[in-house]
Amino acid sequence: MKRSLYRSVPIPSSEITPEHVYTNRRLFMKAAGTAGLGMLLTACGVQPHDLTETPSADQEIDATTDELGDLLTSYTDVITYNNFYEFTTNKTGVSSLAKSFVPSPWIIEIGGLVSNPKAYSIEDLMKKFAQEERVYRLRCVEGWSMVIPWIGFELGLLLDDVEPLGSARYAAFTTLLDSKQMPGQGNPLYPWPYTEGLRLDEAQHPLTILATGLYGQPMPAQNGAPIRLVVPWKYGFKSIKSIVKIELTDRQPATLWNTIAPNEYGFYANVNPEVDHPRWSQATDRRIGERGRRETLMFNGYAEEVAGLYAGMDLKANY
Numbered sequence: 001m002k003r004s005l006y007r008s009v010p011i012p013s014s015e016i017t018p019e020h021v022y023t024n025r026r027l028f029m030k031a032a033g034t035a036g037l038g039m040l041l042t043a044c045g046v047q048p049h050d051l052t053e054t055p056s057a058d059q060e061i062d063a064t065t066d067e068l069g070d071l072l073t074s075y076t077d078v079i080t081y082n083n084f085y086e087f088t089t090n091k092t093g094v095s096s097l098a099k100s101f102v103p104s105p106w107i108i109e110i111g112g113l114v115s116n117p118k119a120y121s122i123e124d125l126m127k128k129f130a131q132e133e134r135v136y137r138l139r140c141v142e143g144w145s146m147v148i149p150w151i152g153f154e155l156g157l158l159l160d161d162v163e164p165l166g167s168a169r170y171a172a173f174t175t176l177l178d179s180k181q182m183p184g185q186g187n188p189l190y191p192w193p194y195t196e197g198l199r200l201d202e203a204q205h206p207l208t209i210l211a212t213g214l215y216g217q218p219m220p221a222q223n224g225a226p227i228r229l230v231v232p233w234k235y236g237f238k239s240i241k242s243i244v245k246i247e248l249t250d251r252q253p254a255t256l257w258n259t260i261a262p263n264e265y266g267f268y269a270n271v272n273p274e275v276d277h278p279r280w281s282q283a284t285d286r287r288i289g290e291r292g293r294r295e296t297l298m299f300n301g302y303a304e305e306v307a308g309l310y311a312g313m314d315l316k317a318n319y
Ligand SMILES: Nc1nc2c(c(=O)[nH]1)N[C@H]1C(S)=C(S)[C@@H](COP(=O)(O)O)O[C@H]1N2
Pocket: 081, 082, 083, 084, 085, 086, 138, 139, 140, 141, 175, 194, 222, 223, 224, 235, 236, 237, 238, 239, 240, 241, 242
């Protein structure tokens, strides 16, 4: 494994602009790698659930840490400690229940307030948008966190492609509804399918990606195959998995967690150590694989990049 490029650029934090961050990341794969990933995803009989072993060194993960120097969470932890209620609410039980999930063929529809609504296959998306590796932290509202080398592309590029109308203000996301494959959807306590939403400027922010893989591999089923959102400055529940639809709207969309427990799960859900969950503090988190707890950073450590999106907003009221 190569050393993270992020680490070798000692610039004062005041000078860290998104450009610095972005020029230090690598286009995910050279030609051969891209073809390999595309083929893995398109070939019939591909079983993402076979990816139970730690990728070998030749998997070419570019980084060993994130830009803060935090070590990557082990591949085994990333694929065996999951939140994915469509399978089970038991975090260590998702990976085995997701083994038979078939994420292909897969179509993702983008419509609503756009001039150019489209339906894309995963293959279309892989061809159209270069896949990059980006190491982002994921912070769950339940108090644990991970550092994951995602593979994906900016959601903003896809939104540009469908041409949002001037009236579009939000993006609403929907997960696959298929209780045959997702036994947890038989649980009547939750309003399936899982839905999430972002303000349009959050969706267009260059840190927001649609991830198609992690650790140099196609997305494992338990992590949201074949395509999921990753919004690194927000609590994990915003990073909706196995997306089949994106709709641009002029009103704040309903989301699963905000619908069932609005006092616990706000629409914004920005990681904020100063705003407690009603039942527990959010000041610290347990990095999976580490002992002890860490102090949680404002916006999960991405404040330089995203704080401006919320200028003038009361972050206690808009939690
Ligand atoms: N469709 C769907 N997406 C989801 C969830 C879910 O239950 N269903 N859980 C969310 C939560 S709470 C977290 S913390 C992250 C966990 O992602 P991971 O299991 O890949 O680490 O997925 C999010 N996306």
